Amino acid sequence: MSKKKKEEEYYRPKKKHLSGWDKAFYTGNFIFMLAFVVITLYPILNTLAISFNDGIDAVRGGIHLWPRVFSIKNYQTVLGIQGFRTGAIITVLRTVIGTLTSLVANALLAFIVSRKRFLFKSQLSAFWVITMYVNGGLIPTFILFKYLHLTGSFWVYVIPGMVSAFNVLVMRTYMQGIPDSLEESAQLDGAGYMTVFIKIISPLCKPVYATVALFVAVYQWNAWFDAMIYNRLNDKYTTLQYELMKLLNSVMQQSGSAADAAATQGQAVSPQSVRSAATIITIVPIVCLYPFLQRYFVTGLTIGGVKE
Template sequence: MLTSSRRTRGEMIFDIGNTIFMIFICFVTIYPIWYVLVNAFNEGTDAMRGGIYWWPRMFSLESFKAVFQSEGIMQAMWITVAKTIIGTFIHVLFTAMVAYALSRRDLIGGKLYIWIGTITLFFSGGLIPTFLLMKDLQLLDNFMVYIIPAMFSFFDLIIFMTFFREIPDGLEEAARIDGANDWSIFLRVVLPVSMPVVATIGLFHGVYQWNDYFTGMIYMNDTSLQPIQTYLYRVVAESSSNQMLAAVPGGITRSVTSQSIKLATMVVTTMPIVFVYPFLQKYFVKGMMIGSIKG
């Protein structure tokens, strides 16, 4: 009884300590986001006084109105949405096609292709050779620079391939008996039963496309083709934010400051991913478990 009592008491202490620790981690993770939200929804001039930590002192939507009225910001937002949707769709489809082929054990040279692909996980050509390659391919100041280089990822291929190898062979055999070819099997049999891993890779690459600022910074001189993250990066990196204020119709107003527009832009660029993630979370967890533990 004494041992059981001590074990129970120890478990209670562990649970309490673990709960306190997890609450602390959640607070450290969530509060910076909450701080940005609170200050973004506060009146700009008043926010410059500081002291806003938990709730807006003077609630205002003027900064968000300025963001959505700015042609430069909205153009960058449309570029980001377009490259995220198109890039994610093409990446998932193309990577899944290659992974399905490599998952076939009767593929000639399959092990060699996998060995070559594994090398790319550890070595790359570097930034300058990649830039010269993009230049020779005429992808500088071209929207396709967001799509073509990101069409394939060997890391994502491994997850896809592991999942495909867990699909029962009987499904493909039944489809072949019905007269289906490889394309029909892939599109009508394999992909429909692979939604968990498709959602997982789609979420991975969608977040990458949405948050990617580096590609636009290196390969884009045309500001009309820059994504919102690159736009925001350049404004924050500059010593003055007059560029952003100048893009606001009517210029500087009493309730809008460069800092308030920065915060509002951060909220606008972050919230779409935050809202989409809960809907894909169940597929994300299932896809990661199948692609890692079973492999």
């Protein structure tokens, strides 16, 4: 270990002897990264500041990273919108239920197609890979869901998207890396395939399960299009992002929204400030979670992206 370190020391260019060009490069690179971070974070921090600012005051503009007239009215208004409360519940439900069911389904399918002895493994794989490239499109899907009575229900968020070929491929690649001897020895002890799946393969696949769960959870949390298409007339099954979209539209058109109604009733809010508050509410869970899951999605992406 220490020898290796010594070698590294030997080969590493000594920090003190930076040439002029190197200095210029490092400075330039630092400025580039700084600009990158500012461009990434500023809009989000700005939204945060506006969300805590008095709405009428915010219309004047000129708020940057800190609220000028502090107020929590925006948040009170958002939480007072019935649709937003329903949307929050539905979004949490679909994220939890959708992620769990999707994880089980994808893992089971990946398990099946990764068994070397499985009779139809290449046929079943091809059957699903095709779905990655060809799909019926919006309208046939819409009509099908109507026939199946999935429109106007909560399950349209969960059932149709349960299996994703891409996620199955990621999991399959990971499972193929697990030595067969584990499965064989378990089977010698009389374990069936289900036991092998639950007790032997799954515990070893925790990292890739976490990756896929993260992908699905983010998709579910951010979904709005299905709510708009399949549950347009059904306020019961609205989602957070769909409510956010309605707020966004009201900002763009500046008319006839819940926020405007609240504003004319003398509350100190504006569509923009209400939307900012709603945005922050939907961002917070993501911002709190994703830094801790980093290593999982990094592994997941490299498995799925590089090796395919």
